[in-house]
Amino acid sequence: MAKFSCSLRKPVSQSNQRALLTFYYHKVEKGLALPSPRKEFGALWITGNFLPLLGSYVKDFKIDEVVASSCRALQAYIDIHSRDFEGESVVLDAIEHALQRVNYSEVEAEGGTRAILASSIASASQIDFEAFALARHSIRNFAQRDVERQVVERAVSIARTAPSVCNRQPWRVYGLTDKTKIRSALKFQNGNKGFGEDIRCLLLVTGDLSAMISQHERNEIYIDGGLFSMNLIYALQALGLGTCCLNLCLPYTQEKRLARFYNCPPQLRVIMMIAVGHLPDSLVVACSHKRAVSDLFDWCD
Structure with missing residues (x-):
């Protein structure tokens, strides 16, 4: 690092x-x-x-x-x-x-602070997020329709709101819609058998080590990249698309081959792939039973 x-x-x-x-x-x-x-x-x-x-x-x-x-x-x-x-x-x-000594007036970028109202946050939050989150499933049966690139780009724009250490935003996303290239990329991943050939859009989320300040932050790209990935998954769902997370727990040599396939700069580390596609009218998903809150949460005071 x-x-x-x-x-x-x-x-x-x-x-x-x-x-x-x-x-x-x-x-x-x-x-x-x-x-x-x-x-x-x-x-x-x-x-x-x-x-x-x-x-x-x-x-x-x-x-x-x-x-x-x-x-x-x-x-x-x-x-x-x-x-x-x-x-x-x-x-x-x-x-x-x-x-x-710096003429920055013509460059559009926020800086400093802005005043907001609690009521504006409450107004924008008037959705049933519990129902929305419970409706998310890993989709392994996509409709055979092309995924519009502008929709994916809009989802990435929404996902940028994810928090990151000191706002350094160390993520970068690579997308594929070409079927041949998608099949080649999926050879690096072992969890897509039986549906990989139906994936019409494949995203690769990476983290940038050059955004980290010291070796103490060696895991931060995976934390920030994971937060960004979840934001991206929810954004894609909100825009009407289904997703399936594909893990990339790869040996270093295989990770480097995957990075070369995507032509990633050497300072990037792969985090995960996300299969993206349209939903058929009806489909079957895994139940994926979730652990009880009592098994994963404790009050400490």
Whole structure:
């Protein structure tokens, strides 16, 4: 993992630096989202780490979304200090100087905080999620209809809302709709016998090690990738498609062959495949009995 992960001291590649910028600007956002933000919170790492990295990134690469999000988070930092605190500030002067050197206004990307109402969350949540979740099944009998790519892309867009460590979003999805390529990809997976030939769309979810900061986060791509995958599965269901998760617990050499088949960059690790398809009017699914809550949950106080 150390070969690809970024370091708090020496990020190497552009993807490493993007991840670290995201780490820092999201720290600013989290501090601003507290009930009572502290005056000059994070001053040491903002001036000592965040601003120098932002400057070098803009110099070496371009003003992109991560730069715009960083700058808007820093501007929000200035705004809240102007509103709630008095007195001169070295960190605010440093931020203002850095922002004056970056023209990010034309790049669309959010940064900082936004106010929302509990009622708006409640209004958007007025669905029977229990019924929706109970209606999800692993589908192994797809209708013989092509899956529209734009529907899958919409589901991926919805799935982006999954939480991830410091908002680093280490996932990347690869899709196939060509039958021949799907059959070739499925040779790496042993759980599709009897229905693999009917799969019209196959997704591969991967995790990016370059988004991780240290070896302590070695499992984070699988945690974040799993959260994203579940979001994606529910999004596909909400858009009228069925799915079947296909595990990829592969030996390292076989995983590398699969990655080469998909032409994945070397810093990516495979997480799972997802078979996607339209539902026939009626079908049979496995009962898949679930354990009782008492078997998997305990109060600890």
